[in-house]
Amino acid sequence: MSKLKFKTKENVKTNNAEYFYLMKKYYNLYMESVSCKEIEPEALEFVLNQFWEAGRIAAYNIPIINDLAFAPYAEGGARTHYGRPTIVNLVDMYGVGRKIIPYQAMQVNKDVVLIYALKMRVPIRKIVEYQVNKICDVRKAIKMNLKTNMIPYFIKNNGTNDERLKNIISNIQDGATYELIAPEDATSFGEATLLNPPYLIDKLQAYQTQLENELLTFLGVNNIGIQEKKERMITDEVESNNELIAIWNHCWFSNLEIGSKKIKEVLGHEIHFIDPTPIKLEPEEKEEEEADEND
Numbered sequence: 592m593s594k595l596k597f598k599t600k601e602n603v604k605t606n607n608a609e610y611f612y613l614m615k616k617y618y619n620l621y622m623e624s625v626s627c628k629e630i631e632p633e634a635l636e637f638v639l640n641q642f643w644e645a646g647r648i649a650a651y652n653i654p655i656i657n658d659l660a661f662a663p664y665a666e667g668g669a670r671t672h673y674g675r676p677t678i679v680n681l682v683d684m685y686g687v688g689r690k691i692i693p694y695q696a697m698q699v700n701k702d703v704v705l706i707y708a709l710k711m712r713v714p715i716r717k718i719v720e721y722q723v724n725k726i727c728d729v730r731k732a733i734k735m736n737l738k739t740n741m742i743p744y745f746i747k748n749n750g751t752n753d754e755r756l757k758n759i760i761s762n763i764q765d766g767a768t769y770e771l772i773a774p775e776d777a778t779s780f781g782e783a784t785l786l787n788p789p790y791l792i793d794k795l796q797a798y799q800t801q802l803e804n805e806l807l808t809f810l811g812v813n814n815i816g817i818q819e820k821k822e823r824m825i826t827d828e829v830e831s832n833n834e835l836i837a838i839w840n841h842c843w844f845s846n847l848e849i850g851s852k853k854i855k856e857v858l859g860h861e862i863h864f865i866d867p868t869p870i871k872l873e874p875e876e877k878e879e880e881e882a883d884e885n886d
């Protein structure tokens with residue numbers, strides 16, 4: 592007796608097209624989350640990209656000209672009793688040479704300053720990727736639920752006039768208000784089994800919005816009103832969301848602030864990382880809130 596064989600595909604990225612689209616979308620949002628006037632745009636882009644890919648970067652002075660520069664690094668093995676590296680080697684990613692990037696071992700907090708994106712010392716990409724894969728799963732479930740609701744029944748027939756029956760069903764699905772059929776076609780239809788699949792699209796879309804808002808909150812992006820109208824949310828919910836975004840912003844910028852202070856102390860350069868899009872309530876929104884409180 593033969594066995595049925597099913598072909599399966601390893602679903603690493605859920606849906607490649609959607610995965611890459613979403614990763615680019617959130618990467619671009621992330622890249623706009625920090626500005627620094629004291630660093631050239633090209634250098635800032637490199638720093639943020641290293642935070643995205645590696646979660647860390649080293650700041651140092653270019654030999655002779657003493658200009659501030661940044662490079663990825665490899666740990667040298669020596670550590671403090673708190674587990675922090677004390678010796679690192681800068682990585683010359685693009686072969687610019689030792690005149691720009693020193694090749695010798697560098698002492699942390701003397702020759703170089705190490706800056707981390709997050710307290711947990713992981714690349715930002717990993718956290719975004721985890722959430723994006725969940726969003727892709729939900730989008731796939733929405734598509735599947737939509738397709739099952741578009742095919743609500745199985746039709747069994749006696750095996751005759753197959754092409755004619757397919758045309759009849761196709762015309763009905765295309766929106767035909769009535770279909771004229773011959774008597775023999777009518778007798779060719781057997782039983783029809785209703786699939787009656789549940790309609791889950793609304794719930795799945797709400798869950799997708801929740802996942803997207805969680806990711807935007809992590810990136811420090813104000814997501815109130817992006818997917819849900821503000822009038823549906825009470826003031827406490829808006830304030831709670833803003834507080835959570837502010838907490839994530841603090842986690843993100845506190846590390847940058849520590850790095851900035853060390854750069855000034857060790858390397859002699861003063862830089863300031865700032866959030867170019869702080870959360871603000873527009874005047875009309877404040878007036879609406881005050882009016883609601885008075886009512």
